[in-house]
Amino acid sequence: MALKNDLMENRTDFSGKPVTNADYMTRQEQTESNARSYPRKFPFSIAKAKGSWVEDVEGNRYLDFLCGAGTLALGHNDPEINQAMIDLISSDAPLHTLDLTTPTKDTFVHTLISLLPAEMQGNVKLQFCSPSGTDAVDAAIKLCKTATGRSSVIAFSGGYHGMGHGAMSLTGNLSAKKHVHALMPEVNFFPYPYSYRCPFGLGGEAGVKACCNYFERVLKDPESGITPPAAVILEPIQGEGGVIPAPVEFLQTVRRVTKELGIPMICDEIQCGVGRSGKFFAFEYADIVPDVILVSKAIGGSQPMSVVVYNKALDKWQPGSHAGTFRGNQLAMRAGTVVMNRVSKPEFLAEVARKGEYLRTKLEELKAKVSIIGDIRGKGLMSGCEFVDPNGTPDTIGSLPAAGEIAALVQKKCFENKLIMEKGGRHGSVMRCLCALNVSDAELDTMIDIFSKVVTEVDADVKK
Numbered sequence: 001m002a003l004k005n006d007l008m009e010n011r012t013d014f015s016g017k018p019v020t021n022a023d024y025m026t027r028q029e030q031t032e033s034n035a036r037s038y039p040r041k042f043p044f045s046i047a048k049a050k051g052s053w054v055e056d057v058e059g060n061r062y063l064d065f066l067c068g069a070g071t072l073a074l075g076h077n078d079p080e081i082n083q084a085m086i087d088l089i090s091s092d093a094p095l096h097t098l099d100l101t102t103p104t105k106d107t108f109v110h111t112l113i114s115l116l117p118a119e120m121q122g123n124v125k126l127q128f129c130s131p132s133g134t135d136a137v138d139a140a141i142k143l144c145k146t147a148t149g150r151s152s153v154i155a156f157s158g159g160y161h162g163m164g165h166g167a168m169s170l171t172g173n174l175s176a177k178k179h180v181h182a183l184m185p186e187v188n189f190f191p192y193p194y195s196y197r198c199p200f201g202l203g204g205e206a207g208v209k210a211c212c213n214y215f216e217r218v219l220k221d222p223e224s225g226i227t228p229p230a231a232v233i234l235e236p237i238q239g240e241g242g243v244i245p246a247p248v249e250f251l252q253t254v255r256r257v258t259k260e261l262g263i264p265m266i267c268d269e270i271q272c273g274v275g276r277s278g279k280f281f282a283f284e285y286a287d288i289v290p291d292v293i294l295v296s297k298a299i300g301g302s303q304p305m306s307v308v309v310y311n312k313a314l315d316k317w318q319p320g321s322h323a324g325t326f327r328g329n330q331l332a333m334r335a336g337t338v339v340m341n342r343v344s345k346p347e348f349l350a351e352v353a354r355k356g357e358y359l360r361t362k363l364e365e366l367k368a369k370v371s372i373i374g375d376i377r378g379k380g381l382m383s384g385c386e387f388v389d390p391n392g393t394p395d396t397i398g399s400l401p402a403a404g405e406i407a408a409l410v411q412k413k414c415f416e417n418k419l420i421m422e423k424g425g426r427h428g429s430v431m432r433c434l435c436a437l438n439v440s441d442a443e444l445d446t447m448i449d450i451f452s453k454v455v456t457e458v459d460a461d462v463k464k
Helices: 021-031 079-090 103-114 133-148 165-169 204-219 248-261 282-286 330-343 346-367 404-416 441-463
Strands: 046-050 053-056 061-064 124-129 153-156 187-190 231-234 265-268 292-295 306-311 373-379 382-387 422-424 430-433
Touching: 061 441, 079 330, 103 124, 103 306, 103 330, 124 133, 133 165, 133 231, 133 265, 133 292, 133 306, 187 204, 204 248, 231 248, 248 265, 248 282, 330 346, 346 373, 346 382, 346 441, 382 404, 404 422, 404 430, 404 441
Parallel strands: 153 187, 153 231, 231 265, 265 292
Antiparallel strands: 046 053, 053 061, 124 306, 292 306, 373 382, 382 430, 422 430
């Protein structure tokens, strides 16, 4: 099928026949890897995108509450971001610079540093990595191993840190690891507070305290069997793990204990950072200062980029210790500077927090009316709705079994009703909100209307 142009303005092939989503899906299946994932959930081809909306090749419009897995902080084709990139391209400025500096890079660096906690601002270095957040994770682990001379790493159940060989070893999800053997050794997983499915079977404040006590006691136990780690890595809000915010007490405990024992603390802010939580960095809710911060996704203003921000005391590696051909993405730096300047404004972050609370209030109202929602949680515009089997047997704290098949059905019906949302969490049972941070109230209401309609219909079917 030969197309007249890439933009698909007329959406026909050379014969004049309309091009359909099915045409594209067939061609994609014939040519792309079996590892592709999103097209299996969203079987369409996107022709245009603006703000919180995308349009397929058949002219159907969808409300996008996935937004590049949280990458598009200001939605699709934000005018200011696009103009900044156009201006850069038109200026004959370099677009590819490896790790050489440029005025564009210098502005990005100092803008990012200015948004760090005050204690960090005069005491950090940045490592620009290859485009994916996975590479930032791998770089941070190499950095901490080099600086400490240690080999083991502590991660947390439910955490997601990427799909690279090293990053995947730190990820809790087992399905991704099933066919990939001999991952990075000496990774020890600790329980992460998750009140609805408490790893200690306690829930609530008691569950949080158990996680805190376990973390501290094991790391200070000379008979624990765990060697002193090179780093502790965690997400202040677990994303792929099911939108689970770390309680303030837990983050503060991890920071206190790691500082006492001289262990670098890495906060993975790749999904929950850059305003997503209602603060520029999600760890700010706990008023802590980590040793290492990982940023990617939204920090590139829609363009690929990842960065490791770390305490100067860790800067022990040698020139060339971590490299990457595309670590000098100038378009991402120019676009990312626009994002940082807008998202970091107190009034913008306050709106993110307000909209997130509004959304969760509406989801709580829906939860009270149906039997298939077990928990609503999140911070800012990072919210999760966990689906459960109402006919299942509750666990020891009264939580019903996760229902991934119900979440999958809700996702499918949402797409049929022109709403794009992604799943996550244990057994894929959590529907997640990763909309644009500048989403309008009207768009939130549209999402709530569609989602409520779908969930109510699915709930009725389950009860039959």
